[in-house]
Amino acid sequence: MAYSSGPLNEELQCSICLDVFTDPVTTPCGHNFCRSCLNKCWTNTETCFCSVCEEQFSRRPDLEINTTLREVVQQFQDKLKLEKSEVFCDFCDEREHKAVKSCLTCQSSYCESHLEPHLRVPRLKKHTLINAVENLEDYLCQKHERPLELFCRDDQTCVCLSCTEGDHRSHNTVPIEEESQQKKIQLFQTQTDMQQMIQKRMKKIQEIQHSVELRKRNTEKSSSVDLFTDLIRSIER
Incomplete structure (x- = not known):
């Protein structure tokens, strides 16, 4: 399912399926893909490479789920659902x-x-x-049938006031609004960090591409000089 275009959406988009990441993994060169997309690309192939920068890997990398990115994707999708409902x-x-x-x-x-x-x-x-x-x-407590007004940070779950008098008596609980605001701050920081990381990666890719192009030109120039030299020598003979 494709989502509306936008800067954040593009950053959370797999370059293979062109959709929002599903179980995102990160390659050794720093690019992110859906795990299933990458596995399909690397099936029945002897050479594993990144489809973004085309870097080749001597052996198939062991890919771990990028949990931070997966959480950002989930919150992004939840936000879209709220906006559309x-x-x-x-x-x-x-x-x-x-x-x-x-x-x-x-x-x-x-x-x-x-x-x-x-x-x-x-x-x-x-x-x-x-x-x-x-x-x-x-949004009601199934046990006490009271509003879920608090968030238990120890158990990472929403609770009602009656819960804090029982199973969550000694736990660290805060108003849901406070926890929601904290999550928004964390999400914003994560998004900012990701944007900076992506910008650095893009700059690095551009530098590599420029270096490759410069090397290619020098090689062609050197080949031309060698060819001219051989031609001169053959004439002198």
């Missing part, structure tokens, strides 16, 4: 208006107009609001 207000006639917020307490989604009481009425202001989402039941 449409959540409508549960209280508009014929659900004609898109929802801006969902209430985990009420288990309903609201447009700006129907959300107003939640911003004004003291009792409703205590409810837990999140950006509009589908399948609100997924």
Whole structure:
């Protein structure tokens, strides 16, 4: 499934299948590919090489999944799914208006107009609001049937307030909004690091290509000089 074009999308795109990476692996020369794509390219061949810079490897490299890149791809795909999904207000006639917020307490989604009481009425202001989402039941604790408002960093899972009084009593828990913001910062830093790495690799490739082209020209020039010299010698004889 191809995704809309864009700078980030291109950086997360396998140059073989031209789609977003699936189980990305990194070759010794620093380029990334889908593991399955690379395996297909290297099947029944004696020479393994990079399809980007054409560097050849003396033996077939042992490729490990690039877990950092895989996580970035997953978050990128999740973001696209959120952008493409449409959540409508549960209280508009014929659900004609898109929802801006969902209430985990009420288990309903609201447009700006129907959300107003939640911003004004003291009792409703205590409810837990999140950006509009589908399948609100997924945001309820299956054990306590309370909103999943917290994130347990020890177990890397969302929990409700009742969970913190039981199995997660001594665990490090933070509000989901805080964890979400932290993940966004980490994702941005990872993306920045990847962009810088890609730029360095591209610069290196350009330098190699320039060096190869220069060597080729020198070789051709040398061959021409040798040919001319041989010609002169044959005439002198």
